[in-house]
Amino acid sequence: MSGVLTMILAGGEGTRLSPLTAVRAKPAVPFGGNYRIIDFVLNNFVNADLLQIFVITQFKSHSLMKHLSRAWRVGGVSNRFIDPIPAQMQTGKHWYLGTADAIYQNLHLIEGLDPEHVCVFGGDHIYKMDIRQMLDFHRNKNAKLTVAAIPVPKEQAHEFGIIEVDADGRMIGFEEKPKNNPKTIPGQPDMVLASMGNYIFEANCLVNVLNADAAQPDSKHDFGHNIIPGLYPQGEVYVYDFSTNHIRGESQSSAGYWRDVGTIDSYYEANMDLISIDPPFDVYNRFWPLRSYTPPVPPAKFVHDQANRTGQAISSMVAAGSIISGAIIYQSILGYNVNVHSHSYIEKSVLMGNNDIGRGCRIRRCIIDKDVRIAPNTVIGEDLEADRKRFHVSAGGVVVIPKGARIGFDNE
Secondary structure (H helix, E strand, C coil), X not given: CCCEEEEEECCCCCHHHCCCCCCCXXXXXXXXXXXXXXXXXXXXXXXXXXXXXXXXXXXXXXXXXXXXXXXXXXXXXXXXXXXXXXXXXXXXXXXXXXXXXXXHCCHHHHHHHCCCEEEEEXXXXXXXXXXXXXXXXXXXXXXXXXXXXXXXXXXXXXXXXXXXXXXXXXXXXXXXXXXXXXXXXXXXXXXXXXXEEEEEEEHHHHHXXXXXXXXXXXXXXXXXXXXXXXXXXXXXXXEEXXXXXXXXXXXXXHCCCEEECCCHHHHHHHHHHCCCCCCCCCCCCCCCCCCCCCCCCCCCEEECEECCEECEEECCEECCXXXXXXXXXXXXXXXXXXXXXXXXXXXXXXXXXXXXXXXCXXXXXXXXXXXXXXXXXXXXXXXXXXXXXXXXXXCCXXXXXXXXXXXXXXXX
C-alpha cells in the first residue's frame, strides 16, 4: 500500500456545532468519552495499514494539533507518517477557498511522494470503513475517481451531493446539495444516494483536475460543486456502495453506519447510539481497535453504598479518572476525570471530561464541555425555557454548557 497517499480534510469551522467549536475545530471535538471526532477516520486508515497520511488543518487548530501529537505519533519507519499540515498560503495570501483548494495548495506534498492513488477523506464523521475494500473496487474499475456513497432520506438531500449511478457502478449524474426535486434511488422514492465526501483519485488525474480548477476564477474550488461535476461525464468516475463494506466482528445491524455529526442534535444522538444495548456503532470490537490518546489517570471509581446514596452507572460509559460518589449516572457518557458528588442524578447526558458536578444536582439531556464546574443543587434540562435564558439549547431540546463554564456560583 506504499503507493497510496491519504489527505484528510480537517480544517472546517464547524459553525453548526457551536458552542462546542467555539475554541476548537470540529474534528477535535471530544466524542464518546475517550475519543475525538478525528480519531474515527484515522483508525479506518491505520486499521487498513495505510500509514502515509497528511491531516490538513486550518481553523482553531491548536487543540487538534495537540491531540494528533499525543495520540497519533508514528516513528521508526521512514515511509509511515501521520503529519498535520497547517494552512500555509502556499499559492497566495489567502486561506483555503474550498475543499479542492485545500488539496491544491498542498500539491507539492503529493508530487514529492509520487503516489499511484490519493485518498481524500473528511475528518469529521463517525463510522468504520475498511479502506482496502474501497481501494480494491477503485482499482478493479480502473477508475479515475471513486466516490463513497450511502442512501439517505430524501428530505436530507439538500445537505449532500446527490448521485445517479448505472448498473455497473458508474456515476451518471451528480448534483451538489439540491434544493428541489433531487434524483431518488430507483425503486426507493423516499431515498437518495448521497456522497460521503470520501474520494479515491488516480493521482495524476487529481493533480490535473486541481490545476485546471485553480485556473478558473469563477470556481468555488470545491469537490462537490466543481471537481466531480466536471469529471464524471468523462465516464471514469465510479461509486462505491459503503453498505457493502464488511469489518470482522461487526454485527449486521451496524452495516452502513455513518453519521455526519455536524449539528448539536446529530452529535448528541450519535453519542447516545454508543450506549444502546445493541449499539449500531460498537467501540468494543476487538478486531477493529479504536485508538486515541489515553491520559495517565487511574481507573474510574464508584463509592458509597448507603440508602439513597449509592454510586452507580446504569446503561452508561464512564472513562478513567472519574469518581461517582453516591450519585446515579443513567444512560450517559462521561469522559476522563469527571467527579459527580453525592445525591446528584445525571440522565441521558454527555460530559466531556474534567468536570465537577456538585451535590444534589439534577442534569438531563445535556452536553457539558470540558473543564466545567457546576454548583450544588443546580438543575439543568428540566425547564428548557429557563435554560434558554442561560445556555444554548438545540432545536431538539439538548442543553449545551460551553467549555470552562462555572454554573451556579456567585461569579457565574
